[in-house]
Amino acid sequence: xxxxxxxxxxxxxxxxxxxxxxxxxxxxxxxxxxxxxxxxxxxxxxxxxxxxxxxxxxxxxxxxxxxxxxxxxxxxxxxxxxxxxxxxxxxxxxxxxxxxxxxxxxxxxxxxxxxxxxxxxxxxxxxxxxxxxxxxxxxxxxxxxxxxxxxxxxxxxxxxxxxxxxxxxxxxxxxxxxxxxxxxxxx
Amino acid sequence: xxxxxxxxxxxxxxxxxxxxxxxxxxxxxxxxxxxxxxxxxxxxxxxxxxxxxxxxxxxxxxxxxxxxxxxxxxxxxxxxxxxxxxxxxxxxxxxxxxxxxxxxxxxxxxxxxxxxxxxxxxxxxxxxxxxxxxxxxxxxxxxxxxxxxxxxxxxxxxxxxxxxxxxxxxxxxxxxxxxxxxxxxxxxxxxxxxxxxxxxxxxxxxxxxxxxxxxxxxxxxxxxxxxxxxxxxxxxxxxxxxxxxxxxxxxxxxxxxxxxxxxxxxxxxxxxxxxxxxxxxxxxxxxxxxxxxxxxxxxxxxxxxxxxxxxxxxxxxxxxxxxxxxxxxxxxxxxxxxxxxxxxxxxxxxxxxxxxxxxxxxxxxxxxxxxxxxxxxxxxxxxxxxxxxxxxxxxxxxxxxxxxxxxxxxxxxxxxxxxxxxxxxxxxxxxxxxxxxxxxxxxxxxxxxxxxxxxxxxxxxxxxxxxxxxxxxxxxxxxxxxx
Numbered sequence: 001x002x003x004x005x006x007x008x009x010x011x012x013x014x015x016x017x018x019x020x021x022x023x024x025x026x027x028x029x030x031x032x033x034x035x036x037x038x039x040x041x042x043x044x045x046x047x048x049x050x051x052x053x054x055x056x057x058x059x060x061x062x063x064x065x066x067x068x069x070x071x072x073x074x075x076x077x078x079x080x081x082x083x084x085x086x087x088x089x090x091x092x093x094x095x096x097x098x099x100x101x102x103x104x105x106x107x108x109x110x111x112x113x114x115x116x117x118x119x120x121x122x123x124x125x126x127x128x129x130x131x132x133x134x135x136x137x138x139x140x141x142x143x144x145x146x147x148x149x150x151x152x153x154x155x156x157x158x159x160x161x162x163x164x165x166x167x168x169x170x171x172x173x174x175x176x177x178x179x180x181x182x183x184x185x186x187x
Numbered sequence: 188x189x190x191x192x193x194x195x196x197x198x199x200x201x202x203x204x205x206x207x208x209x210x211x212x213x214x215x216x217x218x219x220x221x222x223x224x225x226x227x228x229x230x231x232x233x234x235x236x237x238x239x240x241x242x243x244x245x246x247x248x249x250x251x252x253x254x255x256x257x258x259x260x261x262x263x264x265x266x267x268x269x270x271x272x273x274x275x276x277x278x279x280x281x282x283x284x285x286x287x288x289x290x291x292x293x294x295x296x297x298x299x300x301x302x303x304x305x306x307x308x309x310x311x312x313x314x315x316x317x318x319x320x321x322x323x324x325x326x327x328x329x330x331x332x333x334x335x336x337x338x339x340x341x342x343x344x345x346x347x348x349x350x351x352x353x354x355x356x357x358x359x360x361x362x363x364x365x366x367x368x369x370x371x372x373x374x375x376x377x378x379x380x381x382x383x384x385x386x387x388x389x390x391x392x393x394x395x396x397x398x399x400x401x402x403x404x405x406x407x408x409x410x411x412x413x414x415x416x417x418x419x420x421x422x423x424x425x426x427x428x429x430x431x432x433x434x435x436x437x438x439x440x441x442x443x444x445x446x447x448x449x450x451x452x453x454x455x456x457x458x459x460x461x462x463x464x465x466x467x468x469x470x471x472x473x474x475x476x477x478x479x480x481x482x483x484x485x486x487x488x489x490x491x492x493x494x495x496x497x498x499x500x501x502x503x504x505x506x507x508x509x510x511x512x513x514x515x516x517x518x519x520x521x522x523x524x525x526x527x528x529x530x531x532x533x534x535x536x537x538x539x540x541x542x543x544x545x546x547x548x549x550x551x552x553x554x555x556x557x558x559x560x561x562x563x564x565x566x567x568x569x570x571x572x573x574x575x576x577x578x579x580x581x582x583x584x585x586x587x588x589x590x591x592x593x594x595x596x597x598x599x600x601x602x603x604x605x606x607x608x609x610x611x612x613x614x615x616x617x618x619x620x621x622x623x624x625x626x627x628x629x630x631x632x633x634x635x636x637x638x639x640x641x642x643x644x645x646x647x648x649x650x651x652x653x654x655x656x657x658x659x660x661x662x663x664x665x666x667x668x669x670x
Contacts, residue, residue: 103639136259138512141344141626142522143259144251144633174362175641 002120003063004093004160006036006185008048008086009073010056013037015080017057023072024065032161033061033069039164040171042180052085060090060160060183088185094124094157095167096179102146106175113170114154121158121166128152227589228284229539236273236532243269243525244569248623252645262518266525273529287476288531294477297527299395299487300388300572304342305516306457306490307385311345312511313450313501318443322358324425327367328418330354331374335414338379339386341454347376347627348509353443355638363428365642368635369652370421376627377619378413381406381612385461387625389566389575389614396579397596398607400465405604409612409664416660447505453493460489515630526573537580540588549585555669558582559609563617563661567624575614582606609669616661620653621645 009016017035024033036058037043048056061069073082099110107130114123129151136145156166163181170176246265250258258265277285320326330350338346354371358364380386383403384394390403464486471480505511536543541550552561562578586603587595599607618625622632622645632642643651 100641101639102633102636106639133256133259136256138510138514139348139630140259140518140633141515141630142247142251142518143255143262144629145255145259146633146637148637172362175639 002159004090005061005063005066006086006088006090006183007059007061007066007069007084008052008056008088009059009082010052010054010085011080011082013055013057016082019076019080019082020059020069020072023076024069027068027072029065029068032065033059034160034164035059036183040167040180042182056085060093062161090160091184091186092157093160093163093181093183094155095163095181096153096155097170097176098151098153099173099176100149100151101175102148102150103175104148104150107148107150110150110173110176113173113176117156117158118162118165121156121162124155124157126152126154128154227535227539227542228281228288229535229537229584230542232532232536232544234536234544236277237529237536239269239273240526240529240533240573242272243522243529244573247522247570248568251623251629263521266521270525270528273532277531288535289528290475290477292527292531292534294474294479295483296392296395296576297523299483300391300523300527301516301520302487302490303385303391303457303461304344304388304519306494307342307345307454308348308516309494310450310453310457310497311341311349312509313447313453313497313505314349315446315505315508316349316353316443317446317508318353318441319359320353320357320443322354322361322364322367324422324429326357327354327425328422330357331370331418331421334371334375335379335418338375339382340458342385343376343380343387343625344515344627344630346379347371347631350375351631351634352509355635355640359638361429362432365640366421366424366428366652368631368640368642369648370417370424370656372628372631373417373619373653373657374414374421376631377625378410378417378616381410381615383458385458387615387618388572390611392572392576393579393607393611394461394465396576397593398600400462402600402607403611405608406611406615409608409616409668412664412667413616413660416663417656420656447501449500450497453497456493457490460486460493463489519626523572526570530573530576533577534580537577537584538588540584542588543584545581549581552578552581552585555605555609556665558606559613559661559665559669561613562610563613563620566614566617567620569623571614571618571625575610578610578613579607582610605669612664612668616664617657619657620649622648 020033020035041058043058059069070084073084076082101107101110114126117123129149131149133145133147133149137147156163156170160181160183167178167181171178243266246258246262246269250262250265274285274289278289281288320330330353334346334350334354337349341349351371354367358367361367377387381390381403384391384398384400386403390398393403394400464480464482467482467485469481469485471478473479533545536545537549540546543549552558558578558581562574565577566574582599582603583590583592583595586606587598590598619628622628636642642648
């Protein structure tokens with residue numbers, strides 16, 4: 001897996017976000033970074049506030065962009081009062097998911113989705129079961145059961161951008177529940 | 188989820204314990220009853236005689252949630268267990284009187300109830316709508332209005348069965364459609380069934396107990412008071428989601444085609460037969476000591492004939508596309524056989540009014556507002572048909588204790604009509620509060636899930652939908668009609 005990093009940057013969130021977006025567009029780099037607060041990452045703002053005595057922004061970026069972003073922030077720090085307070089190398093990003101459907105077509109979509117992971121991402125701890133109850137065919141009023149059931153759970157883990165991409169895709173799926181994403185970093 | 192093995196281990200013990208306990212307790216009553224000869228049954232029976240009734244209602248409410256597949260296989264045995272837990276000691280102690288009570292409730296309630304549901308189910312399963320409408324907010328609201336109206340004439344189960352698939356097809360392209368199904372349950376599977384005794388089983392039970400056929404039209408204003416705000420809320424919610432979704436131009440509607448429309452003639456026949464039984468004074472006869480009205484027997488015979496004619500004249504493909512099987516009627520048959528057996532002590536005690544063991548309940552339920560919310564609250568979690576019957580008898584026992592039902596019901600309507608209105612509205616409307624409040628709710632949920640929609644959990648349904656949308660409307664109904 002290529003290296004990914006988390007930069008924890010102190011400073012006004014809106015200003016920082018505007019600065020980085022503008023700076024990266026100006027540098028002709030439109031990809032390779034994510035603001036975690038905008039993408040369903042599990043964040044603890046209160047903990048951050050206590051730890052860093054002020055607003056911080058968590059930014060995930062690849063190695064190729066890390067130097068560029070750091071130098072940009074350094075240049076802007078005098079004017080905007082930005083400060084990189086922590087830098088971590090990301091070991092893995094992950095999220096948990098579970099699914100349940102009584103529809104074979106939907107089950108097929110889920111199977112394809114979890115069966116074909118993009119490079120750098122894998123499904124771990126996958127538990128899935130497919131149950132067919134021949135006695136439960138048709139309509140019921142008081143004893144509702146499905147003839148076909150497909151359910152399971154697992155963890156998607158890997159490089160942050162791949163995990164983020166898959167999270168967005170799985171979250172769109174009505175029959176899949178996803179947790180917020182989280183990252184493990186080298187301390 | 189409770190494992191099937193643990194239930195299988197636990198259940199025989201529970202059955203045995205129930206039988207022993209009921210037998211022992213009835214033994215004491217036998218001794219007591221010897222000293223109280225000539226007293227009405229309802230004054231003698233203790234409150235715990237209602238345990239099997241509570242047991243069967245709780246089984247229907249809880250087993251589908253916690254042990255669905257196990258319940259699916261064993262529900263007839265559970266129903267029989269609760270029925271026998273009451274019937275055996277009851278027959279042993281009260282013998283002839285007990286047999287009379289059992290035959291009375293089966294002849295006058297159970298058989299007509301099952302025959303009507305069977306006929307409505309059979310005939311409505313013969314009507315099929317093919318084609319796809321485009322699920323815009325206007326179209327969805329229109330379909331809900333049609334379903335709400337239809338439910339009073341083909342029953343909430345029939346209307347749900349006819350319309351749920353066209354509704355699902357119309358919204359197949361929509362990303363957010365759970366709310367469509369939820370409002371379908373609110374309006375078509377529940378509220379819509381309030382205008383005639385055919386609409387919802389509680390109202391038919393009222394009809395069987397001397398409430399005139401057209402009296403239920405009194406529910407029209409409360410029903411409109413519930414339906415209009417719900418339709419309005421639905422339209423706003425649906426419009427909100429529809430505007431946020433990307434429109435797929437490829438989605439075209441195709442004309443609707445109706446099949447099996449000759450079943451409407453049989454449906455009219457069912458309405459006519461039920462109506463006839465309420466107006467035709469053709470005398471009565473006795474069978475095993477039970478007085479049976481000729482008009483009622485003729486009605487039931489006509490319903491059977493109409494159902495058979497529908498079966499005979501409807502093409503197999505229509506039934507196949509509607510996924511028609513006899514299983515839903517078997518469910519109703521088995522479960523209500525148990526319900527009607529076990530409800531005997533509850534009804535007898537309630538009829539005894541302040542002299543019965545449920546005098547506390549009668550003292551608490553004094554005003555229409557109490558009847559509306561208590562009947563409704565219980566109908567939310569227990570089946571609404573037996574709940575209706577329970578509070579119908581509470582009102583009779585409260586206001587006209589000891590007076591025969593056939594005389595007491597017209598008096599109730601004449602002098603205390605708002606009470607009957609409150610009971611009827613509570614039972615019909617609040618069946619929508621949970622999945623287990625009314626039989627079609629589960630059916631619609633199940634069909635939607637099989638179509639790939641992830642329906643909310645039991646509590647999710649309540650927290651996200653029924654409490655925020657229904658409770659304010661029920662408060663409005665209370666303020667207008669039952670204050």
